[in-house]
Amino acid sequence: MAGERKAARTKRGERQLIESILQRVGARAAAARTLAVGIGDDCAVVRPRQGEELVVTTDMSLENVHFRRDWHPPESVGHRCLTRGLSDLAAMGARPEAAFLSLAVPAELTGRWLERFLDGLFALADRVGVPLAGGDTADSHGLVLADIVLLGSVPKGRALLRSGAQAGDIVYVTGTLGGAAAELAALRRDPGAFRRRGAAPHPHLYPEPRLEVGKRLLKRGFATAAIDLSDGLSTDLAHICERSHLAAVIDTESVPIAAGATLDQALHGGEDYELLFTARPGVMIPAKIAGTPVCPIGKMIKRAPRPSSQALVRVLSPEGRQTPLAPKGWEHFRPRRQSGSGSR
Amino acid sequence: MAGERKAARTKRGERQLIESILQRVGARAAAARTLAVGIGDDCAVVRPRQGEELVVTTDMSLENVHFRRDWHPPESVGHRCLTRGLSDLAAMGARPEAAFLSLAVPAELTGRWLERFLDGLFALADRVGVPLAGGDTADSHGLVLADIVLLGSVPKGRALLRSGAQAGDIVYVTGTLGGAAAELAALRRDPGAFRRRGAAPHPHLYPEPRLEVGKRLLKRGFATAAIDLSDGLSTDLAHICERSHLAAVIDTESVPIAAGATLDQALHGGEDYELLFTARPGVMIPAKIAGTPVCPIGKMIKRAPRPSSQALVRVLSPEGRQTPLAPKGWEHFRPRRQSGSGSR
Numbered sequence: 001m002a003g004e005r006k007a008a009r010t011k012r013g014e015r016q017l018i019e020s021i022l023q024r025v026g027a028r029a030a031a032a033r034t035l036a037v038g039i040g041d042d043c044a045v046v047r048p049r050q051g052e053e054l055v056v057t058t059d060m061s062l063e064n065v066h067f068r069r070d071w072h073p074p075e076s077v078g079h080r081c082l083t084r085g086l087s088d089l090a091a092m093g094a095r096p097e098a099a100f101l102s103l104a105v106p107a108e109l110t111g112r113w114l115e116r117f118l119d120g121l122f123a124l125a126d127r128v129g130v131p132l133a134g135g136d137t138a139d140s141h142g143l144v145l146a147d148i149v150l151l152g153s154v155p156k157g158r159a160l161l162r163s164g165a166q167a168g169d170i171v172y173v174t175g176t177l178g179g180a181a182a183e184l185a186a187l188r189r190d191p192g193a194f195r196r197r198g199a200a201p202h203p204h205l206y207p208e209p210r211l212e213v214g215k216r217l218l219k220r221g222f223a224t225a226a227i228d229l230s231d232g233l234s235t236d237l238a239h240i241c242e243r244s245h246l247a248a249v250i251d252t253e254s255v256p257i258a259a260g261a262t263l264d265q266a267l268h269g270g271e272d273y274e275l276l277f278t279a280r281p282g283v284m285i286p287a288k289i290a291g292t293p294v295c296p297i298g299k300m301i302k303r304a305p306r307p308s309s310q311a312l313v314r315v316l317s318p319e320g321r322q323t324p325l326a327p328k329g330w331e332h333f334r335p336r337r338q339s340g341s342g343s344r
Numbered sequence: 345m346a347g348e349r350k351a352a353r354t355k356r357g358e359r360q361l362i363e364s365i366l367q368r369v370g371a372r373a374a375a376a377r378t379l380a381v382g383i384g385d386d387c388a389v390v391r392p393r394q395g396e397e398l399v400v401t402t403d404m405s406l407e408n409v410h411f412r413r414d415w416h417p418p419e420s421v422g423h424r425c426l427t428r429g430l431s432d433l434a435a436m437g438a439r440p441e442a443a444f445l446s447l448a449v450p451a452e453l454t455g456r457w458l459e460r461f462l463d464g465l466f467a468l469a470d471r472v473g474v475p476l477a478g479g480d481t482a483d484s485h486g487l488v489l490a491d492i493v494l495l496g497s498v499p500k501g502r503a504l505l506r507s508g509a510q511a512g513d514i515v516y517v518t519g520t521l522g523g524a525a526a527e528l529a530a531l532r533r534d535p536g537a538f539r540r541r542g543a544a545p546h547p548h549l550y551p552e553p554r555l556e557v558g559k560r561l562l563k564r565g566f567a568t569a570a571i572d573l574s575d576g577l578s579t580d581l582a583h584i585c586e587r588s589h590l591a592a593v594i595d596t597e598s599v600p601i602a603a604g605a606t607l608d609q610a611l612h613g614g615e616d617y618e619l620l621f622t623a624r625p626g627v628m629i630p631a632k633i634a635g636t637p638v639c640p641i642g643k644m645i646k647r648a649p650r651p652s653s654q655a656l657v658r659v660l661s662p663e664g665r666q667t668p669l670a671p672k673g674w675e676h677f678r679p680r681r682q683s684g685s686g687s688r
Binding site: 036037040041042043044045046047048053054055056057058059060062064065066088089091092094098100102104133134135136138139140141142143145147149150151152154156157159161162163226227228243 | 484
């Protein structure tokens with residue numbers, strides 16, 4: 001990690017960053033199932049169990065792109081950072097095995113802000129039982145930059161892919177949709193109200209990765225394809241269509257809309273981190289999986305030989321009319337004066 | 345990756361970033377040895393071979409911390425970004441299996457600068473045979489930010505660790521030391537001279553990760569401990585001392601100093617990315633391993649019950665005097681007006 005001499009120069013610089021992280025790792029790593037060597041060597045060593053393979057995902061959380069420091073409490077930034085990776089594991093049906101955090105923070109934030117960021121991240125890490133196995137740190141010159149890497153395990157050859165859907169499959173979602181977009185809209189109107197986490201659910205600030213649902217889908221063999229709803233239903237269902245060489249029709253009346261959200265937010269709002277999956281029409285899918293409601297919303301169909309990406313997903317209106325549902329992605333947290341596109 | 349709608353708004357934004365990367369991945373992924381699913385799903389799937397386990401490392405390359413755009417040609421930034429991860433694999437004796445790149449670039453750099461960055465990165469990736477298996481992208485609002493994740497494979501339980509050195513072991517280094525620091529000093533004096541990569545060796549701009557040496561050390565059972573020289577000999581040897589609960593003495597006359605470098609640069613200059621390893625005194629270590637010179641420079645000794653970190657490594661002067669060698673780390677590329685410590 002850091003050179004000793006340089007770190008000693010700053011009161012709350014990279015050394016404090018490293019120490020804050022190491023203090024929290026301690027005993028946790030001992031509980032690791034596949035982590036043979038954690039923080040402290042050139043690499044971590046991960047030892048998959050017999051008959052298992054590993055899935056790997058990496059996701060950035062950049063200030064003013066993925067979050068804003070004046071909108072998001074530090075605990076939320078840490079929670080969301082880890083959720084982005086865990087939700088990808090959930091979509092593969094994987095069990096979390098190890099997390100790696102690359103984190104650059106300006107020196108003036110390595111005190112209270114950093115502690116609260118780590119509070120949010122480790123509260124979730126502890127709850128799902130994933131050890132921090134490594135990473136990198138740096139003093140940034142202004143903005144907070146985090147990149148989270150998650151490793152998970154799946155039985156060999158059994159990972160849930162986007163590419164396995166078949167024509168006639170039913171499309172399901174977990175939970176409700178649009179809640180994160182609705183909370184974000186409220187946050188935009190009044191950032192101050194969200195400084196502290198209240199008792200109410202916070203689908204935007206504290207989304208819940210659907211790890212148990214994903215593992216159950218894999219174990220029971222329910223799903224032919226799966227993805228997590230990070231970019232929004234219209235975009236993520238199009239990803240399944242693309243990878244499975246199919247199209248899809250959604251019945252808008254069946255889409256489970258979160259309390260306070262609009263249909264538009266449910267169709268296009270991202271970062272709900274629910275799971276979207278397909279299953280053969282003959283398979284009986286329970287109304288709840290691992291305690292989470294599951295709801296059929298449409299089906300996979302064959303597609304025209306050369307469809308445009310705009311026409312992969314169609315919606316069926318209450319009047320029975322089918323119209324294309326263009327993938328509309330998601331709005332990010334960049335300051336409005338700046339140009340450039342956001343990313344998830 | 346990115347929402348379609350937002351990406352369409354910028355001429356050379358995140359979409360171009362993604363497309364530039366995807367164009368280069370194509371056929372390369374097919375050569376992968378353990379990569380079962382690459383870019384295009386929620387996670388990559390990595391399938392270690394029977395009897396193997398995985399090592400994982402993550403390293404940031406941040407503009408003005410690890411490189412400067414006015415000093416480093418884009419090809420060098422890409423090469424160095426990947427080298428940081430590959431060198432960690434080399435230090436474990438691992439074979440590279442998959443790379444993941446998280447990359448945030450301002451929209452105005454997604455043209456020629458990005459292409460040249462990718463030229464440098466993929467030239468090295470192709471040479472060592474590592475496929476790009478995933479990552480994340482974003483438009484940054486100003487600076488270039490990259491985080492590289494490398495996965496490698498080792499025979500189960502055989503990874504070269506920092507913790508295996510024993511009292512009496514001989515300390516060896518590969519290649520020559522201080523060359524990167526010397527080239528950096530020259531770069532600081534005259535950045536313009538380095539805009540194009542000349543025929544001469546460029547230990548700072550284009551360091552060579554010692555993958556073949558690392559694999560050979562593991563295979564032949566030569567090394568009891570190993571680390572890569574990223575922070576500098578004084579700091580990295582102290583890491584082996586700490587993890588192995590030993591001290592070390594270096595004979596300064598034996599240290600192989602790079603042409604044009606000083607002893608101080610050889611002892612403290614970082615980023616040479618040579619390997620530092622220990623071996624039992626009875627083991628015959630060849631003068632070259634995989635074509636790279638290998639040189640004994642000192643030995644591991646028992647240490648006092650509670651040594652300070654300043655006193656773990658001592659140097660033996662030509663006059664036979666032992667003096668402590670404090671770990672002095674490495675100077676980074678931040679603009680001089682800014683405060684805060686750099687990191688590796």
